[in-house]
Amino acid sequence: MVAFLSRRAGMAAAAAALIAFAAFGPVSSGSSPKSFVKSTVKAHDVVIFSKSYCPYCRRAKAVFQELHLKKQPYVVELDQREDGGEIQDALLDIVGKRTVPQVFINGKHLGGSDDTVEAYESGKLAKLLNIDVKDDL
DSSP states (O other), X not given: OHHHHHHHHHHHHHHHHHHHHXXXXXXXXXXXXXXXXXXXXXXXXXEEEEOXXXXXXXXXXXXXXXXXXXXXXXXXXXXXXXXXXXXXXHHHHHHSOOOSOEEEETTXXXXXXXXXXXXXXXXXXXXXXXXXXXXXX
């Protein structure tokens, strides 16, 4: 009886894991990585395709922390997804680059880390986000 319950509990845990995987796992079989990128960019004001360990990605994300936005960017950490490589391939098709980070503002591609920092320093990023940035002078 104990062995039966253990197997049954194991099956329940496996079913729960499968449900969680379906909700948070890779792009579903009905959706391509390219459509995932496009729908994610469309659904959020700021999207950063990133890798958690990448110093350039950290640099781009830090720019948005500096801005103290009311709504934080939506970050897709590709190294934490089974389909991260496929999403990077889709980024190559969409923006012509497979490198990370890739930043999108209001549905438009801004670029990578250097582009993001440059846009921040020039004031372009604040304009794109329609925010006021206080000058420390």
